[in-house]
Amino acid sequence: MSRFKDTDMQAVIGWILRLGVLLSMSIIFIGGIIYLYRHGHIPANYHTFKGVPDFVHSTHGILNGIITLRGRAIIQAGIILLIATPVIRVVFSAIGFILEKDYMYTGITILVLLIITASMLSGHAG
């Protein structure tokens, strides 16, 4: 195998972003159709903040909701995949920098991943 170059990384990153957006938006769309089919007639109320329903707020609830074909659980799964897409891109950048033997940028990339992880954990605590 020839050496991994910046242009290879560009191709991989472009591919991940495209696939992630396409896949997650398709899931959101399918979930949306089910949600509208089942709940389209009830009144919409977003006037006061009351968080989200329990079944879209935990991994367990979302997985359960997907199995039982609950529209909003499927949408939420798609949204989580969409949020994960740029993060997965960062993970692949780290791998790319390792392959390029660019250790400074491997470190910088891992630092970004650590910040996102810290953010995830701090949100959980709050």
Next chain:
Amino acid sequence: MMSVIIFTLIIFIGAYFAGLLGSLTGLGGGFVIIPLLTLLLKVDIHYAIGASLVSVIATSSGSAAAYVREGITNIRLGMFLEIATTAGAMAGALLAVYIPTNFIAILFGVILITSAVMSLRKKAELIHQEKNLLAEKLKLNGSFPTANGPVAYSVKNVGGGFFMMLFAGVISGLLGIGSGALKVLAMDTIMRIPFKVSTTTSNFMIGVTAAASAVVYLQRGYIDPGLSMPVAIGVLLGALSGSKILVHTTSSGWLRWVFAIVVTFLASQMIYNGFAGKI
């Protein structure tokens, strides 16, 4: 009260135009969608911010995919500055809980006007080639393809740019927007990066920045699936149409003026409602 299906349809159409305008002007869809949701449809601002963030990730990732392949995006520069934007975004998302909603509305209006004014500036393509020690150490200098072959450029004032990115991250996390205009300002004005590179690299960073605050909002219950669905799909489709139109038109000068008037109106409404405590 509106039924879910009518509400979804209205949001979808609104989000489509928000995405279209955001893409044509380069300001991003969040700028129109948040006032639309909060002022017109009386949606709680936390839900609006959550839904907007989701749409920001969709559009920036979608367009970044195309730009990265063209080789204009400076991946190392983006990666380095993402330290600042993600840290800022995390701080912004955590701060958002303690800041009254009417202050968020006022801040939104102020940032909106600032961004609109900046987007109207004349952009001169300057290629800075003076050597900078820190930029060289961090391998931030690069080149981008043009019709006459690759053009090399150098990066100036790394520290200043990094600091500005920290601020852009806080704003993005606090308001649920991409804050692309602030990122471009940091790279364009402070770091003297060619406009083509700064816009594509800013776009490349927006997705990661938004993800860093979205993980907080997701757990706080700000991201509602029923609301985010039409917003994300609408804004993404609008942005795609916008990028198709941009390829076929040479001058978007008049469009920028139309958008400037629209955003000034929206911004003043957000500020007014913020001061009146109606948001």
